[in-house]
Amino acid sequence: MDKFVIRGGNPLLGTIRISGAKNAALPAMAAALLTDEQVILENIPQVRDIETERRLLASMGAEVELGYGRAQHRTTIRCAHLVAPEAAYELVKTMRASTLVLGPLVARCGMARVSLPGGCAIGARPIDLHIKGLEQLGAKISQEHGYVVARADRLRGGHVVFDKITVTGTEDLLMAATLADGETLMENCAREPEVGDLASLLIKMGANIEGAGTSTIRVKGVQRLHGARHRIIPDRIEAGTFIVAAAMTGGDVNVTGCDPEHLAALLNKLQEVGVKVRHNGESVRVMGDGEFKPSDMSTEEYPGFPTDMQAQYMALATQAEGASVITENIFENRFMHAQELVRMGANIKIEGRRATVRGKTQLSAAAVLASDLRASASLVLAALVAQGETIVDRVYHIDRGYEHIEEKLRGVGAEIKRIGEMFPKRLSTPAVLV
Numbered sequence: 305m306d307k308f309v310i311r312g313g314n315p316l317l318g319t320i321r322i323s324g325a326k327n328a329a330l331p332a333m334a335a336a337l338l339t340d341e342q343v344i345l346e347n348i349p350q351v352r353d354i355e356t357e358r359r360l361l362a363s364m365g366a367e368v369e370l371g372y373g374r375a376q377h378r379t380t381i382r383c384a385h386l387v388a389p390e391a392a393y394e395l396v397k398t399m400r401a402s403t404l405v406l407g408p409l410v411a412r413c414g415m416a417r418v419s420l421p422g423g424c425a426i427g428a429r430p431i432d433l434h435i436k437g438l439e440q441l442g443a444k445i446s447q448e449h450g451y452v453v454a455r456a457d458r459l460r461g462g463h464v465v466f467d468k469i470t471v472t473g474t475e476d477l478l479m480a481a482t483l484a485d486g487e488t489l490m491e492n493c494a495r496e497p498e499v500g501d502l503a504s505l506l507i508k509m510g511a512n513i514e515g516a517g518t519s520t521i522r523v524k525g526v527q528r529l530h531g532a533r534h535r536i537i538p539d540r541i542e543a544g545t546f547i548v549a550a551a552m553t554g555g556d557v558n559v560t561g562c563d564p565e566h567l568a569a570l571l572n573k574l575q576e577v578g579v580k581v582r583h584n585g586e587s588v589r590v591m592g593d594g595e596f597k598p599s600d601m602s603t604e605e606y607p608g609f610p611t612d613m614q615a616q617y618m619a620l621a622t623q624a625e626g627a628s629v630i631t632e633n634i635f636e637n638r639f640m641h642a643q644e645l646v647r648m649g650a651n652i653k654i655e656g657r658r659a660t661v662r663g664k665t666q667l668s669a670a671a672v673l674a675s676d677l678r679a680s681a682s683l684v685l686a687a688l689v690a691q692g693e694t695i696v697d698r699v700y701h702i703d704r705g706y707e708h709i710e711e712k713l714r715g716v717g718a719e720i721k722r723i724g725e726m727f728p729k730r731l732s733t734p735a736v737l738v
């Protein structure tokens with residue numbers, strides 16, 4: 305199992321280019337199931353979750369070509385003949401976003417069999433809202449042997465009101481509704497940029513959608529969708545992670561190829577704690593001096609502060625002079641990084657969904673264990689300012705969602721290297737979900 309060895313203390317200086325958004329690429333690939341024509345996706349990040357989704361689509365009979373050379377971020381998908389509208393447990397257990405195929409499969413094939421995700425590292429993450437929504441569109445749902453089975457000759461338009469805001473739930477239903485008979489009204493939808501990006505792709509494929517990016521979306525179903533070419537939006541969480549890294553290390557970094565509008569909540573918070581941030585059309589320059597004021601933060605749905613940046617903000621809060629209270633409102637049990645930060649010397653108390661971080665602490669290097677994707681990122685950030693050499697174990701979590709993170713960090717002056725186990729054991733696929 306690979307590890308990162310990181311020697312802290314270097315300010316990050318230079319330019320980092322941001323990759324395409326994993327969480328926009330995953331639904332876009334699922335959307336290709338809605339048509340028998342070719343869908344070409346540009347700016348697909350080379351991360352492990354994309355490979356998992358490629359395997360998932362291929363297992364159903366899709367032809368998925370990942371580009372190489374200069375076209376390494378292009379993926380071409382053609383779902384001309386789907387042989388098995390099914391997402392098996394082996395894949396769903398390693399990537400919960402596999403449930404995104406449920407809506408498109410039932411809409412296109414009239415039937416879908418998708419494994420229930422099961423246990424999850426960041427709290428209970430049920431899919432009841434996906435199921436309830438599909439039922440509103442006329443699907444008959446049953447549960448058999450750990451699988452959700454959805455059937456509908458043709459979905460029909462309906463009125464879906466999400467009890468709770470769900471990102472992939474909104475995306476799943478949006479895809480299903482594009483091929484339904486009649487109009488679907490969806491309320492209390494997620495407003496994340498990734499939902500808007502999916503809608504742009506679907507519209508290019510011939511879908512009739514209004515309101516994506518707001519909490520009310522209207523979809524007029526069409527008989528069929530066709531092929532399209534689409535460029536995935538930049539990854540706002542990858543950008544946010546590097547922005548926090550630059551600030552924490554007292555560096556000066558230009559984060560390019562991102563969309564600063566998608567980062568507004570984070571950039572406002574950073575300005576509040578004293579980080580100098582300048583942005584223009586598609587880049588953010590961050591200048592840190594290593595001095596931070598404490599500031600409380602609560603995670604919220606977009607456009608609020610993203611839960612996917614909570615762990616990274618906690619690492620930064622260990623460097624602020626005073627107490628910052630961090631409230632995690634989206635997921636229960638998403639503080640697993642806190643205990644590892646404490647092992648590096650941080651002063652963090654957890655009470656339910658609230659973490660109180662008291663700084664400033666000179667972190668000291670330790671051997672730490674990554675527990676999920678964003679938790680791993682926070683440990684890397686902490687290591688960049690810690691005294692000594694930190695070893696971050698289980699970096700397969702980070703490989704799920706960050707493209708070549710160590711190369712990008714090395715490019716701006718970080719001392720980080722990847723080491724593999726000298727005598728690797730045979731490992732089964734990690735069963736932890738993010």
Ligand code: EPU
Pocket residue numbers: 327330400401428429430431432433434435468469470471472473498611612634635636677678705738
């Ligand atoms: N929820 C339900 N029932 C459902 C669906 C969700 O109760 O049927 C609850 C969840 O348990 C959670 C809340 O609703 O408490 C929000 O969950 P949501 O469905 O929005 O999360 P998700 O769609 O599974 C996506 C991202 C996550 C990100 C969350 C929140 C993708 C592939 N994943 O997950 O990204 O944390 O939205 O913004 O888009 C990551 O990239 O590290 C990651 C975990």
